[in-house]
Structures are given as C-alpha cells and as structure tokens.
Amino acid sequence: MRRPLRIGNASGFYGDRFDAVREMLTGGGLDVLTGDYLAELTMLILGRDRLKDPGLGYARTFLRQMEEGLGLARERGVRIVANAGGLNPAGLAGALRALAERLGLPEVRVAHVEGDRLPVPEGALTANAYLGGAGITACLRAGADVVVTGRVTDAALVSGPAAWWFGWGPEEYDRLAGAVVAGHVLECGTQATGGNYAFFTRHDVRRPGFPLAELHEDGSCVITKHPGTGGVVDTGTVTAQLLYETAGARYPGPDVTARLDTVALAADGPDRVRISGVRGEPPPPTLKAGVNRLGGWRNEVVFVLTGLDIEAKARLVREQLEGSFAGTTDVRWELARTDRPDAATEETASALLRLVVRDTDPDAVGRAVSGAAVELALGSYPGFHVTAPPGKGTPYGVFEAVYVDPGTVAHTAVLPDGRREVIPPAARTRAPAPVPQPPLPEPLPEGPVRRAPLGLVAGARSGDKGGDANVGVWARSEEAWRWLARELTAERLRELLPETRDLPVARHVLPNLRALNFVVTGLLGEGVAAQARFDPQAKALGEWLRARHLDIPEVLL
Numbered sequence: 001m002r003r004p005l006r007i008g009n010a011s012g013f014y015g016d017r018f019d020a021v022r023e024m025l026t027g028g029g030l031d032v033l034t035g036d037y038l039a040e041l042t043m044l045i046l047g048r049d050r051l052k053d054p055g056l057g058y059a060r061t062f063l064r065q066m067e068e069g070l071g072l073a074r075e076r077g078v079r080i081v082a083n084a085g086g087l088n089p090a091g092l093a094g095a096l097r098a099l100a101e102r103l104g105l106p107e108v109r110v111a112h113v114e115g116d117r118l119p120v121p122e123g124a125l126t127a128n129a130y131l132g133g134a135g136i137t138a139c140l141r142a143g144a145d146v147v148v149t150g151r152v153t154d155a156a157l158v159s160g161p162a163a164w165w166f167g168w169g170p171e172e173y174d175r176l177a178g179a180v181v182a183g184h185v186l187e188c189g190t191q192a193t194g195g196n197y198a199f200f201t202r203h204d205v206r207r208p209g210f211p212l213a214e215l216h217e218d219g220s221c222v223i224t225k226h227p228g229t230g231g232v233v234d235t236g237t238v239t240a241q242l243l244y245e246t247a248g249a250r251y252p253g254p255d256v257t258a259r260l261d262t263v264a265l266a267a268d269g270p271d272r273v274r275i276s277g278v279r280g281e282p283p284p285p286t287l288k289a290g291v292n293r294l295g296g297w298r299n300e301v302v303f304v305l306t307g308l309d310i311e312a313k314a315r316l317v318r319e320q321l322e323g324s325f326a327g328t329t330d331v332r333w334e335l336a337r338t339d340r341p342d343a344a345t346e347e348t349a350s351a352l353l354r355l356v357v358r359d360t361d362p363d364a365v366g367r368a369v370s371g372a373a374v375e376l377a378l379g380s381y382p383g384f385h386v387t388a389p390p391g392k393g394t395p396y397g398v399f400e401a402v403y404v405d406p407g408t409v410a411h412t413a414v415l416p417d418g419r420r421e422v423i424p425p426a427a428r429t430r431a432p433a434p435v436p437q438p439p440l441p442e443p444l445p446e447g448p449v450r451r452a453p454l455g456l457v458a459g460a461r462s463g464d465k466g467g468d469a470n471v472g473v474w475a476r477s478e479e480a481w482r483w484l485a486r487e488l489t490a491e492r493l494r495e496l497l498p499e500t501r502d503l504p505v506a507r508h509v510l511p512n513l514r515a516l517n518f519v520v521t522g523l524l525g526e527g528v529a530a531q532a533r534f535d536p537q538a539k540a541l542g543e544w545l546r547a548r549h550l551d552i553p554e555v556l557l
Helices: 020-026 040-052 060-074 089-102 133-141 154-164 171-185 235-243 312-319 367-374 478-487 491-498 540-546
Strands: 005-009 032-033 077-081 112-116 122-131 148-149 211-215 221-225 251-254 258-259 263-266 273-276 277-279 287-306 330-336 351-357 394-404 410-414 420-422 449-453 456-465 467-475 503-509 513-522 547-555
Touching: 005 154, 005 312, 020 060, 032 060, 032 154, 032 171, 040 122, 040 287, 060 420, 077 133, 077 154, 089 148, 089 312, 089 420, 112 133, 133 148, 133 154, 148 277, 148 394, 154 171, 154 211, 171 211, 171 235, 171 251, 171 258, 171 273, 171 277, 211 491, 221 410, 235 263, 235 456, 235 467, 235 513, 263 312, 277 478, 287 312, 287 367, 312 330, 312 351, 351 367, 456 478, 456 540, 467 478, 478 547, 491 503
Parallel strands: 005 032, 032 077, 077 148, 112 148
Antiparallel strands: 005 211, 112 410, 122 287, 211 221, 221 273, 251 258, 258 277, 263 273, 287 351, 287 394, 330 351, 410 420, 449 547, 456 467, 467 513, 503 513
C-alpha cells in the first residue's frame, strides 16, 4: 500500500487570496497543490477576454502566482494541478513554459488537458463540457510537474491526482467517489476551514488557512490544514462544505457518482476530520456542459429614500418614471426597508429603492435610464439622491446547463513531450434505481417551545447552480436533528422564505450528516451573470433562513 496522498488547495475562485500558493507550498508537506479558478461566471468573463485578444482566455492571476510558485514547488517536489487554463489551456501551458525558461527552470515539465470545448451554438459565447480527472491522471503519469486544464469538474482536481498516485482503475468507484468527496470539500478553499461558516463567532476566522486532504488508498481521507494557520476544521465546517451546491443522495460526475448519503464524518484530533464510508456508482449516461450567452444589456439605479413617508416616496418615483421605459424587455423595482424609526443616523433612517432595467438594445438601458433618473433630481421626493450616478448600460450573461453524449467529447491529455493521449469515456450507467427516502428519526417528546431563530440550533450554507439555488441545513446534535428533520419540510421552507413560495422546492434527507438539502428551481432566473436578483448567487439565502423565527423546543435552546 502506498502512503497517503497529501493534496492541498490554494484557490477557490478567480480572485482568491493571491499569496495562498506561497502559504501552502511553505507551510507544510504536500505532494500535490491544486487551484480552482473557474465558475460559471468566470467562463463568461474569460469568453469576453478572448473576444478582445484570442491569446487570452485563461486565469492570468495563476501565471503571476507561478512566478514564485514554480520554483518553490520544484524545490519541494510538489506537483501543481489547476483548471486555470479556462478557455485556452494550451495558451496557458505555453506561457508557463516560457516563464519556466525565464526563471531558469527549463526542467519543469508542463502538460495540459483539452477537449472540453464544444461547438458554440449560434448566439452563444462559450460552450464547454465538464470533464473528469482521467486526463489529469494521464499527464501526471507521463511525468508532468504542472498540469493545467480547461473546464473540468472542481473535484477532478483531486480525483485525477489520486488515481495517478494510487494507480486506481476507472471502475474503482468507491475509491474514486471518496476522492470526489475530498475534492468537493477542498474545491472552495477556506470555506472548509471556517470561511463563510454559520457559527463563525465561535472561532478565530479572521484569516483562515487553506485546506488539505490526507487521502488514503481506500478512498477515505482526513481533512485538515497546515499547522499554525488560522480558521478551524471540524465536522461542522466539513458538513457545510459537503452540502454546498449539491442536491440529493447522488452527486453525479463524469468519472463516478458519489453517494453523499454514505458519507461518515468523525473528529480525528484538533483541526482534523475523517471522511469514510463513501460509496460510488458509475457515472450518469450524459455529460454536463455549460453554455454562456450574452443575454443583453442592463442598467441599475438605487434611489435613497429617507425619513417619513417611505412608501409614498417610492410610489412617486415609480409614477414619475412610468412610461420612460415603454417597450423595454424587463423593468424591475424592489424596495428594501432598511430604515428604522427615530434613527440616530441618516443612513439608518433611509430605505433603498432599486430599479433594474434589462433589454437587448444597449440604448434602451443607457441614456434612456440614466437621463430619466437624473432629470428627477430637483422635482421628485424630498431628500432625493441616489447611491451612485447612473451610467451606461453593461452587458449581462445567461448560463444554460445542457447534457451531451460523452462519445462526442474529445477529452485529450497533451503530455509534457507534446504527445496527445485521447481519454476514452468512462463506462456509464443508465437510469439507476431511485434512492429510497431514509426513515425520519423519532420525534422529540412533547414539551414547551419558544419563538426563536432557526440559526440557534441549525447551520446552513447556500449557493447557486445556474438558475437554481441550493440550501443545505444541518443540526449540531442528535436531538436537534430529530426536531429539524420533521419540522423543516419543503412547505415550511416556502413559508419561511416567501420568495420560494411559487417555485418547485425539492427536499433531500441525509441522515449521516444530520442534514437536509433543498433545491429551489428557478430562484436565480438565468444565473448569476444575469444579476436578476438582489443576491444573484444565493450566497446568503441560508443565513436568511437561519434568521427566520420558528417555535423551537426549549430543550434545544
């Protein structure tokens, strides 16, 4: 048996902490360092970059990080795997080779993975399939020190190196599923070490360290972080990240379907959580792909309403602007009552009236909006002002998830010596049997209740998947789970979050994690790039839910 693979993460998104690469390479022993730079919105941004310069399309931050990171990794024998190639992995690989020559490191072997790019539909900007980890495995097997990819699944950055390290075959589903779960925990960086954590006040999370996994040959792992770094790793932080942007018991991917209902967590010492028991199944019959389009143009004006008669002031603005946007595709008004009575500061005496206008014609959302808003300055409600001067319209994007035949995708590993290795599609399953709903725990005995926020007894983390939102909620004790599993139904969630009332809400029960995972279809419209909602990525949806009041058994409080 080979010793465990120590694999860390130094980036959860394009724009994450720049010095994390150095921190991870110098803070303790690693075999592989990964970086996740891609998201649905990032692909749109990179697509716009390539329109300006076809030589771009990759995460330029990663290249700057490698100015120091290449040498450090070489000294310490650490392989680097990142999806920073975006829409141009070959271009990034070439830039890395040039950088290595300039740094006096010509022996650094660079490889890349390509083939995720699909024929771009008419009117679209990008179209990319989500590849698995097998191309990364092939590059590392051929001796690569650095592997850069385009659009692979986030977890492939871990499952690919794991299959190389242990020599796993493509049908060792339980082991691959364990690596996918480890990859899902690591992929968002410090979200696994106390960042964005519901119970942040109980820990020092001012500067959380980045996570790493000690991955074993059987697919189990320990999630931890380098000694002396900030933040915390406990079963709560790991549970929160496991629930992030997932849905039901099955977590499908291009190499394997991981069964989240089999995950077992256990404390393994300070800042150490063991993950074991993960079962895997063959991947689904189709491969997920993402298509990004420029949806049109948008403009936004936020009017500040202060003091008395807030509703009447908002009504006046709407009446004054009525007809200014005739024929415009989409006009939305939202009044946020951030004001307080008898406020001690002007800001806390003020509410915000938000106007968002969208259209396929840039002129319809440009001067037509800014001019109409500015012209009210001396002839509208008392105290008229806006948070920022309205300007020109800006483009917005639309994300669409589609599913393609894996046989039509030319997944290819371009090895350090330039040879091209075509990666065959994984064996797939068709229509697996539905996962039976697990039995609910025994209810708590009847007793007194108190009206209180849900967040006193449950944590939550939420996020986006295209136009859908996910909210994972977990209990911190077995008694709280017995109450939560029966209280927080899909219908109850709709009551607590009125924005979801008319939308499909699916509830998934995960007893091993003492957790419920909700998927709200359509809450985010056309996705984050469309910016159709106040919180376009649903990042704070879970915190809103935790702030809502219910009748909670006093024994839990």
